Amino acid sequence: MEHNSTFPIKQTELDMLREEATSYLKSVQWEQGQRARNKDKDSKDDSILFYLSRANNGTNAVEITSVSKTILALKKRLLPESVAIPLLLNQTLYAVQEGITLGIWVKDSYYDASGLSSLTERKSVLDNSGKREYESKMQTATAFMLFSIAYNILHNLKTVASDDLSVMKQKFAGIPEVSLMSPLKGISCALFYYDKYLGHQDIIKSDKDVADFTVVYFEALIDEIQIRKSTLEYQETILDRTYKLEKSEFAISGWDNVFSGTAKSIEFNKIQFEQIVGNRDAKHFARRLTERMLSYDFTAKKNPFQELGGFMPVFMGYGIPGTGKSMLIAAIATKLKEHCDNLDIPFLFHPMPDTLISTFQGGSAEKMVEWMKPLQDPSKLIFAPIDDAENNLQERTEQGVSAGVKEVIGVFLRYTEGAYAVNYGNSSIGLFTNLPEMLDKAVISRVQGRFKIDGARTEHDFLDQDYIWWKKFEKTMPSFVNMNNPEAYKYLGDQVLAKNMGDILKAVEKPSEERVLETFEKVEKQHREEDHMFYASLYKEIQKIFPFFSSRDVRNIQSAISLRLTDFDLEEDWFQNPDKYFKKDYETKFNMLQELMKANMKGLNFSDIRKQEVIRYLDNVATIADTDFKRKVDARIDQLKIETEAREKFDD
Template sequence: MEHNTTFPIKINELDMLRDEATSYLKSIQWEQSQRAKNREGDTKDQSILLYLSRANNGGNVSITSVSKTILSLKKRLLPESVALPILLNQTLYAVQEGLVLGTWIKDSYYDASGLSSLSENKSALDRSGRREYESKMHTATAFMLFALSYKILHDLKPHTSDDLSVMKQKFAGIPEVSFLTPLKGISCQLFYYDKYLGHPEIINSDQDVLDFTVVYFEALIEEIQLRKSSLEYTETILDRTYKLEKSDFAISGWDNVFSGTAKSIEFNKIQFEQIVGNRDAKHFARRLTERMLSYDFEAKKNPFQELGGFMPVFMGYGIPGTGKSMLIAAIATRLKEHADHLDIPFLFHPMPDTLISTFQGGSAEKMVEWMKPMQDPTKLIFAPIDDAENNLQERTTQGVSAGVKEVIGVFLRYTEGAYAVNYGNSSIGLFTNLPEMLDKAVISRVQGRFKIDGARTKHDFVDQDYIWWKKLQDTMPDFVNMNDPEVYKYLSEQGLANSMGEILHALDVPSEARVHEAFDKAEQLHDKTDHMFYAALYKEIQKIFPFFSSRDVRNIQSAISLRLTDFDLEQDWFEHPEKYFKKNYNSKFQMLQELMKSNMKGLNFSDIRRQEVIRYLDNVATIADTDFKRQVASRVHQLEIETKARAEFKG
């Protein structure tokens, strides 16, 4: 179901619930069920399960105090400390805030679902009313426990240890979860949470307290997810999002951002040779994969980043039908094959089509959820955005939705600025038929760009046909009764270029008239081999395109740096990974520096600079022109409608 409304969680309303939450931490009572008491530890440590089952010393009702347990932990772990140590304090506060939020969510569900009025008239309810009351009570309790766990994870997850596997090994599961009433739900969960904290083998440091809390409430969310299908009256949970004031915390149905990190999406396997034409795009894609594979998991950085040859954001653009989707699949295929061979974890993480949400704030949350995994340094991540103009459209265009603006805001924050973390293991690819419709700030984040122009030569077209009729020939050998080319060998031109120079060798003059004009003006003032030539050229370009800025100059510089690292990794390294891929960071960096030096011997800096400047400025002009022509066409169309309307009105 599409979420359609956002409700604010007001801080002043939460303040009123804090005393209730504190009272739960001070004291709750719980009577263990027989099943939990007799539970056999069939999978995990018997002693912990036995300890939990005997938690109330043989009596039926046990009174528990989480805050007392935390204080006794402080005495055991840090006897010298006067104040409550920071991690214990942080954990206790997060659990309290979780309880506050869960209580608020429960109250909200009571009102939205009609449970409040059922409670008030409880004594007068008939059988079906009674059943509805109980059923809604279960749902209210489950959603409250889900919300409180989710808030605790949101607050504590950033502070956990890097590796929680030891803690997860110690954890023997939650013996029981109660959905009977909200009070029973909270009492039951705090009871077992408290018992675990009191177990001497579980907690050995204050960090353990925080880590265990995350493991415990993650397990509670999993339990709820397993049982949520049996719950009824969930419409008022699924149709809305609750957003906490002055915070990025939001709860949207049963969605769980923390449920493991993103899983790789399935894709069709395609080799570069199956893509016709697109030499520039294929070359770029091949370089991208080699650079990503050079990432060092120990050092959490990529030697190509230091050499100036890595692109966290790139763009492929071209007219429809030229092979964008095939190219995305081919990049993913190549990365996956090499990653499998090198035993490296790989995540194919395309942007989902359903990102733009109709409710306020929803798109931003979904975008954050999509971008978060790209900060994970433990795997290689390729994150394509197909038809990027749909989600990253120019914000100033009339009729652009609030959702698109939210998505762009998050994209810009995560690609440059305080949130932008790039270890050199992830790359976002924008693929579009309409680059002129992309937001200018988004385009300015693009550090590498290439044309996806499909078949361009006679040989490209004959190869495109060959790929098609070859399938017919395989099934019916004599059916295709036509002659092959006399000289050309099929697909021989669809291989990969050795370098960008091979593709751009003819690129000496701009193809766009206005860029050509600016070149001529700059040439009248300075020689092409003078540094001042480019300063004068950029000034001329700025007169024509006022949005051209220092960031564009930086993008040109990074395109030139990319050319300096435009060399093949030795084939031998792929066959024997220990020679390069398995080496430590410094060794890889030195080997790449050697390759770069030997590659630069055949290059000419001023030629490369000229080619890349022309390539970039032609691109700027094409995008600006297309945008302008589209605006003119739209204005002309509007005027035609107005003229026609006036004529009909007079008539």
């Protein structure tokens, strides 16, 4: 849905609502619902949920709570000596107050735009359908108000809170209930449980915890509202506009949430490429990817490598289990993070969550859109790996594929090519899989760069893999490993990064896959490899064996060849002195790269590269198609064996 008009939220208008917001912080009253009271009755007494459900001793009396009193009590508990309120407590309280102020403004705006104001005035004379509309709009107003409050609080606290909130998230037991009956009830309920958590000794142990918990709580509130929003009516006046806060970056566009999928970087283990054994192709590819992403220009919002044909918004790494997929993901993230820190560039590590496929209709598409949204943010470099990609992106035509998977693929295709696809050259999605043959064909055709993750492949690789393991003992007990070292090999010597793809593909003369080899030799009899006609005939013949081979595959081969033309190292010096390249303007960077590309092309032979890349691609297509076929055959054989066995037993 396009947001077609922007409305300013004026500071002067907010000033008039601040007192109302403060009054909610001073005191709200809430009567817990039956379900929230009975939540988790049987669990251990000290559990947080039990504590919340006993928030007012299990009676259903209305209870009054005060966030500002709780904050003062916290200040006494955490810093008994200090007179002033500690900075983080103050910032958090202020952020919550500002969030509520803004939420009230947004609610008032919805009241006027949706016609709820006039319904409220005529409330006593409404007929049944009028009453229904009134109640319905009340719920939508409340949900949108709570969403705006939480969203603004996150905006103001994201920079203050810790990067890693996983510990706090483990302590947090969710929000027992959310009320959308009316704005007053909505705010009272949300602040009641927020206050109860703040008062719990185990949750808050420092003033940093107050900021961290507030972010976790209001993120959860947004999630709760996102789940319910599909049941709300009268959303037109929410979806057709953007509210922009005066003198601020903050804006609300419908239910869009740029923090979702925590557009905060996810934690990952630091790994260097040298610690990964074998996988020369994969390591080389990963290094090129990081150098290219770092060339992105934040002012021009584009990447010179995109113009040169050397950028891959979507790539795929595939190989048998246990060959280092997860290590490779971590190594790419590590490399990017190190360079970004060094160059003072914001970096987002944004892996696809495991919990994407939802059981309810439309839920998966919504989650997928929320995951893909941050990839369109031009203000940071974004690496978005999808590990075990076959789980969420499997072939849609297979039997038993869930509606959720189909929704996810639909969104993926829409955002990677088509009207929604925006790629500034600052984000890259990596599919990692053991079973590329299970991936949806349309998804595979979006992949512009692919490489094998095949782990240790040579004696030296296996030597090095062991060496990385046993050298740990050397540190603690120097003479414990009483074995001889190889004579002619220096450990990790083969693990250095390749100079270019040519080094890795030197050996590729002929396809390794039988049918491709046969076709290749057949076409060789009719045309010379140096003739353009050779490839035209080859593609036509390949199409006879693999009917799904199309123009898009040819485009992918072309982009693989273009990648080889930009397969050169950036100067070491540029990383040490960013002013020499990274900090230059777009035009200058583009011209510098063009010079490097020309120098690189002098050493290349076009027809050799074309042959190597075509063979590599076709082998890949054949392997994927083959494995798929083999798996289906094996499954059928197993089925027949079972049936035969069952029949024999039955006859006995």
